[in-house]
Amino acid sequence: MGMSFFGPALVLLCVFLFIPMILTLIFSFTDFFALNPSLTHFTGLSNYFSIFKDEDFRLAFFNTWKFVLIIVPVQGLGALGLALLINKVSHFKGYFKVAFFLPVVMSLAVVSTLWIQIFSPEGILNTLLAHLGIAAQPFINSSSQALPSIALMSAWQGVGMQMIIFLGGIQGINPALYEAAELDHASAWQKFKDITLPELKPLCVFVFITITIGAFRMLVQPMIMTGGGPSHSTYTMVYDIYETGTVNWELGMASTMAIVFAIFVMILTVIQTIITRNKEDK
Amino acid sequence: MSFVELRNICKKYKGNERYSVENFNLEIEPHEFIAFVGPSGCGKSTTLRMIAGFEEITSGDLFIERKRMNEVAPRDRGISMVFQNYALYPHMTVEKNIAYGLQNMKVPKDEIKKKVDYAINMLGLEEYRKRKPKNLSGGQRQRVALGRAIVKNQKLFLMDEPLSNLDAKLRVSMRTEISRIHREIGATTIYVTHDQVEAMTMADRIVIMKDGIVQQVGKPMDLYDHPVNKFVAGFIGSPQMNFFDVVVDGDKLTFSDGASMTLPDRIASKLSCHNKKLILGIRGEDIKVDNLALDTFKNNILQAKINDTEIMGNDNNLYFTFGNTNAVARVSKYDVKEIGETLSFIFETHHLHFFDPDTENALL
Amino acid sequence: MKTRKQKILNWILIIVMAAFSLLFLFPLIWMIFNSFKGDAAIAHDLHSFAAFLPPALSKGFFHNYTQILFHTDFLRYLVNTVFYAIIMVVLGIIVNGLAGYALAKINFPFRDRWLLIIMLLMIVPMESIITIHFFFIAKLGLLNTVIGLVLPGIVNPFNIFLFRQVFISLPDDIWEAAQLDYCSPIKYFFTMVLPMAKSAVATVGVLTFLGVWNDYLWPSLVFTSNRLLTVQIGLNAITANENTTMGMKLAVITLVTIPVIIMYALFSKQIVEGVVSTGGKEG
Numbered sequence: 029m030g031m032s033f034f035g036p037a038l039v040l041l042c043v044f045l046f047i048p049m050i051l052t053l054i055f056s057f058t059d060f061f062a063l064n065p066s067l068t069h070f071t072g073l074s075n076y077f078s079i080f081k082d083e084d085f086r087l088a089f090f091n092t093w094k095f096v097l098i099i100v101p102v103q104g105l106g107a108l109g110l111a112l113l114i115n116k117v118s119h120f121k122g123y124f125k126v127a128f129f130l131p132v133v134m135s136l137a138v139v140s141t142l143w144i145q146i147f148s149p150e151g152i153l154n155t156l157l158a159h160l161g162i163a164a165q166p167f168i169n170s171s172s173q174a175l176p177s178i179a180l181m182s183a184w185q186g187v188g189m190q191m192i193i194f195l196g197g198i199q200g201i202n203p204a205l206y207e208a209a210e211l212d213h214a215s216a217w218q219k220f221k222d223i224t225l226p227e228l229k230p231l232c233v234f235v236f237i238t239i240t241i242g243a244f245r246m247l248v249q250p251m252i253m254t255g256g257g258p259s260h261s262t263y264t265m266v267y268d269i270y271e272t273g274t275v276n277w278e279l280g281m282a283s284t285m286a287i288v289f290a291i292f293v294m295i296l297t298v299i300q301t302i303i304t305r306n307k308e309d310k
Numbered sequence: 311m312s313f314v315e316l317r318n319i320c321k322k323y324k325g326n327e328r329y330s331v332e333n334f335n336l337e338i339e340p341h342e343f344i345a346f347v348g349p350s351g352c353g354k355s356t357t358l359r360m361i362a363g364f365e366e367i368t369s370g371d372l373f374i375e376r377k378r379m380n381e382v383a384p385r386d387r388g389i390s391m392v393f394q395n396y397a398l399y400p401h402m403t404v405e406k407n408i409a410y411g412l413q414n415m416k417v418p419k420d421e422i423k424k425k426v427d428y429a430i431n432m433l434g435l436e437e438y439r440k441r442k443p444k445n446l447s448g449g450q451r452q453r454v455a456l457g458r459a460i461v462k463n464q465k466l467f468l469m470d471e472p473l474s475n476l477d478a479k480l481r482v483s484m485r486t487e488i489s490r491i492h493r494e495i496g497a498t499t500i501y502v503t504h505d506q507v508e509a510m511t512m513a514d515r516i517v518i519m520k521d522g523i524v525q526q527v528g529k530p531m532d533l534y535d536h537p538v539n540k541f542v543a544g545f546i547g548s549p550q551m552n553f554f555d556v557v558v559d560g561d562k563l564t565f566s567d568g569a570s571m572t573l574p575d576r577i578a579s580k581l582s583c584h585n586k587k588l589i590l591g592i593r594g595e596d597i598k599v600d601n602l603a604l605d606t607f608k609n610n611i612l613q614a615k616i617n618d619t620e621i622m623g624n625d626n627n628l629y630f631t632f633g634n635t636n637a638v639a640r641v642s643k644y645d646v647k648e649i650g651e652t653l654s655f656i657f658e659t660h661h662l663h664f665f666d667p668d669t670e671n672a673l674l
Numbered sequence: 675m676k677t678r679k680q681k682i683l684n685w686i687l688i689i690v691m692a693a694f695s696l697l698f699l700f701p702l703i704w705m706i707f708n709s710f711k712g713d714a715a716i717a718h719d720l721h722s723f724a725a726f727l728p729p730a731l732s733k734g735f736f737h738n739y740t741q742i743l744f745h746t747d748f749l750r751y752l753v754n755t756v757f758y759a760i761i762m763v764v765l766g767i768i769v770n771g772l773a774g775y776a777l778a779k780i781n782f783p784f785r786d787r788w789l790l791i792i793m794l795l796m797i798v799p800m801e802s803i804i805t806i807h808f809f810f811i812a813k814l815g816l817l818n819t820v821i822g823l824v825l826p827g828i829v830n831p832f833n834i835f836l837f838r839q840v841f842i843s844l845p846d847d848i849w850e851a852a853q854l855d856y857c858s859p860i861k862y863f864f865t866m867v868l869p870m871a872k873s874a875v876a877t878v879g880v881l882t883f884l885g886v887w888n889d890y891l892w893p894s895l896v897f898t899s900n901r902l903l904t905v906q907i908g909l910n911a912i913t914a915n916e917n918t919t920m921g922m923k924l925a926v927i928t929l930v931t932i933p934v935i936i937m938y939a940l941f942s943k944q945i946v947e948g949v950v951s952t953g954g955k956e957g
Contacts (some may be wrong), residue, residue: 029859030782037773040829045795062809131921132937135888135908138927141913142705148906152704155720192946215911245801248890266801273805274895286802297797384853391854398845401869411855480688
C-alpha cells in the first residue's frame with residue numbers, strides 16, 4: 029500500500045529529477061549536440077577545462093559573483109535594519125510588514141518590466157535624481173551600471189522576505205535578557221550590541237547564504253531587462269546554461285556548466301543546512 | 311459457548327528480547343463486561359489492540375464467534391472501539407462523526423438518521439449535534455466517541471482507557487454512564503484501564519496483568535478476597551493492603567520489631583511452618599480497633615503510635631508504623647483517634663493473607 | 675512604562691518609517707496611478723509631484739485597461755494561466771500529498787532511505803536540469819502542450835517534505851477509528867488527512883498557484899504558440915508590441931499583479947510561512 033501512495037511521485041521523481049540529474053552528469057563528459065546526437069563522443073574532462081577558457085562563461089561566472097557581492101550586503105543589512113525598526117515601533121507594525129513584503133509576491137517579469145520604465149533615460153528615477161541636482165544616469169543601458177542596477181532592483185524585491193525572517197528571530201529572543209540588561213544600566217546601543225546581535229548571529233549567516241543562493245540563480249531579470257548586455261555585463265551563469273542548452277542545443281557543454289553551477293549552490297545549501305541544524309540544537 | 315477466545319496469544323516486538331504479552335488465555339462469554347487492568351506497560355493495551363487487529367499477533371489464536379481472526383482486517387472483525395484520545399474526526403460535526411461509519415457501510419439514509427438520533431438522545435448530546443469536536447468538553451467528546459461505537463451495532467466493544475483524560479469527578483459519572491450503556495445494548499465489552507477502581511466497579515470479570523503475563527482472572531470480589539499473589543493483593547483495593555515481614559513458628563507469628571501474636575490452629579496447621587519467614591498481608595478494614603474486638607481477642611492486642619490521620623467521616627484512615635513498616639487501618643467514625651495517641655488493635659484472623667517471600671505467591 | 679522622551683522618539687520613528695515605506699513603494703505607486711493616464715500625461719506628470727497621484731476621474735480613466743482587456747489577448751492568457759495553475763495545484767497536492775503521507779505513516783520498503791533522498795533532492799537547484807527537461811519535453815513532442823508545461827513541475831521534494839512533516843503529527847488512532855468505520859486508505863487520505871491538514875494543503879496550494887502564475891522561464895521555453903501563453907509571457911508579448919503605449923504597459927503589469935495581491939491578502943499567513951520555510955526557492 030505504501031508504494032501505491034508513493035508510486036506516482038516516484039515515477040515523476042525518476043523521470044524529472046533522477047534521470048535528468050544522471051543525464052546531466054553523463055552529458056557533462058561528452059560533446060552531446062541535441063540536434064545531431066549520433067555525433068556524440070566521450071570527451072572526458074575537456075568540457076570542464078574549456079568552459080573556464082570560454083570568454084562568455086568566465087564573464088558569466090564573475091558577473092554572478094559581482095551580483096552576489098552587491099546584493100548580499102544591501103539586501104541582508106537592509107532586511108536586518110527594517111526588522112529592527114519595525115520591531116521598535118509601537119503602531120502600524122502590520123502596515124510596515126505588508127508594505128515591505130509586497131514586492132516579494134510580485135513576479136520577476138512584472139518587476140523587471142516595471143523597472144525598465146523606472147530606469148529608462150527619461151524615466152521617473154532620473155527625473156527624481158534631477159530634482160536632487162544629480163545628472164541623468166544610464167542605469168541598465170550602460171555596461172558599468174547595468175549589473176548594480178539589477179542587483180539593487182532585486183534587493184528591493186527580495187528584502188521583505190528576509191525582513192520577515194529577522195522579525196521572527198528578534199521576537200524569539202527571550203525578553204528577560206533585555207530586562208536583565210536594563211537593571212544592569214545597559215544603554216540601547218549596548219543592548220543591541222550585546223544581546224540582539226549575538227542572538228541573531230546564526231540567523232544572519234542563514235539569511236546571507238539564502239540571499240547568495242538566490243543571487244546565484246539569477247536569470248529572468250537580465251533576460252527581460254538587458255538580454256544579458258550591454259556587452260555581456262549582465263550575463264549570468266544560469267543565463268549561459270540556458271542559452272547553451274536550449275538555444276544552441278549544446279547539451280554537453282550546458283551540462284558541464286550546470287554541474288559547476290549546481291556544485292556551488294549545493295555547497296552553499298549544505299553549509300546553510302548545517303548552520304540551521306546547529307541553531308535548532310541550541 | 312464463548313464469544314471471544316484468546317488462545318496462547320503472544321506479542322513480541324521486533325528488536326525486543328522480552329515478550330510484551332505472553333501466553334494470554336481467556337474465554338469471554340457473550341454480553342460479558344471484561345476489564346483488563348494493570349500498571350502501564352503490562353501489555354493490557356497491546357492485547358486489546360491485537361483483538362482489534364491494530365497489532366499483529368506474534369503467535370497464538372484469536373477467535374471471535376468461533377472464527378479465527380488473526381489475519382482478518384480490523385473492519386471485518388465486527389468490533390467497535392473507543393480510543394483513549396477519542397480519535398474523533400476533527401473536521402466533522404458530532405452528527406457526522408457518529409454517522410460516518412454507517413455512511414460507509416451504505417446504510418440507507420433514514421435508517422442512519424434513526425440510529426444517530428437514538429445515540430445522540432441516549433448520550434444527551436442533542437444541543438451539540440452541529441458542533442465540532444474542538445468546541446466540546448472532554449466529557450462530551452467521550453460521549454461522541456461512545457456514540458460512534460454504539461450506532462454500528464457491533465457485538466464486541468473495545469475500550470482503551472476511555473476515561474483517563476477526564477477529571478476525577480467526570481470519571482465517576484462517565485463510569486456509571488458506560489455501565490448503563492452496557493446494560494442497555496448488551497454488547498460484549500473489553501475495557502482496558504490502569505485504574506483498579508474502574509475495573510472493580512464496572513467489570514463482570516477482571517483480568518489483571520503484569521509484565522505481559524496474566525496474574526489472575528476473576529470476579530472483582532474474588533480478586534479482592536482471594537488474590538493469588540502479592541502483586542494482585544497490592545494492586546486491587548484502596549488504600550493498599552498492608553504487608554509485614556513476619557516469622558511464623560507453629561502458631562506463633564513474630565513481627566520484625568519483636569511484637570507477636572498467636573495464629574488460630576486452623577491457619578497454623580495449614581501453614582505448618584517452622585521458623586519460616588513469610589509476608590503477612592492484611593487490608594486496612596481488617597485491622598480492628600473497636601472495643602468489642604479488643605475484648606474478644608485480649609491476647610492478641612498489638613499497639614502502635616498514630617503518625618497521621620485522614621478523617622473523611624464515613625471513611626477514616628489511621629496511619630501508624632508497626633513491625634518496621636508503615637501501615638494503615640480503616641476505622642469507623644466512633645474509633646477515630648488523634649495523631650500521637652497510641653492505637654490498640656487486633657488483626658482479624660479470618661482475613662489474613664500469607665505470601666511466600668521468594669515467589670510472592672499466596673499460601674493458604 | 676515608557677518615558678515621555680521615548681514616546682516622542684517612537685512617533686518620530688513611525689513618521690520616518692512611514693515616509694521611507696512610501697519611498698520604498700514608489701515604483702508600485704507610480705505604476706498603479708500612471709496606469710490610468712495617457713502617455714502625454716505620464717510624461718508631463720513626471721516632472722512634478724503629480725507623478726505619484728492618480729489622474730482626475732474622466733471618461734478615459736480606464737482607457738488603458740479596456741485596451742488591454744479587449745484589444746489584446748490578455749484575457750486569453752489570464753484564462754490559460756488560471757487553468758494551468760488549477761491543474762498544477764490539484765495534481766501537486768494529490769501526488770506530493772500521497773507521497774508525504776506514505777513517508778509519514780505507511781511502512782514500505784526503504785521508506786527512510788526515500789525520505790533521505792527526498793531531503794537531498796531539496797538542495798539540487800532546478801536551474802541545473804531545466805535544459806534536460808526542455809530536451810525531454812521537446813523529444814516527447816510535448817512542446818506547446820499543457821502536459822509539457824505541467825508534467826515536470828508536479829512532483830516537488832519541498833512539498834513532499836512539508837506534507838510529510840505535517841502528516842507525521844496526525845494521531846494514528848484516527849486512522850484506526852476510520853478503519854473500523856469502513857473507510858478505505860484512499861478515502862481516508864482525501865476525506866480525513868487533507869481536511870485535517872488543511873493549513874498545509876492551503877500553503878502548498880497557494881504557493882503552487884503563485885509559482886505557476888509568476889513562473890517565467892519554463893513557460894517561455896515550452897510555449898511558442900500565442901494561443902497557449904501564460905500571463906507572464908503574454909505580458910512580454912504585449913509590451914513588445916509597438917502599438918502598446920506606456921500607460922498600457924503599466925496597466926497590464928498592474929493587471930498581472932492584482933491577483934497576486936488578492937492572494938496575498940487572503941492567504942498572507944500561508945504565503946509568509948511557505949515562502950520563509952522554503953527560503954523562496956519556489957518563487
